[in-house]
Amino acid sequence: MKDSTKSSFVLIGVGLFMIAFGVILLSITIIQWDAGIVQLKLTGMAIIIIVSIILIAIGLYLIIKFII
Numbered sequence: 001m002k003d004s005t006k007s008s009f010v011l012i013g014v015g016l017f018m019i020a021f022g023v024i025l026l027s028i029t030i031i032q033w034d035a036g037i038v039q040l041k042l043t044g045m046a047i048i049i050i051v052s053i054i055l056i057a058i059g060l061y062l063i064i065k066f067i068i
Contacts, residue, residue: 008066018059025052 029048 011062011066015059015062018055018062022052022055022059025055 025048029045029052032045
């Protein structure tokens, strides 16, 4: 394989990992929020949600950049 193909596969893999990590982080936050066992304050939960959304957005950008 060419080096550009390998780097494209690596960046798509990193994008998928970032999306998966963001979704897992978001789902854990939502589960903790609904369970009522919230150990973090509301601002901490908001920060985690924002970080997970940013991770998902960056992952989608990386995948779209190398597919198109």
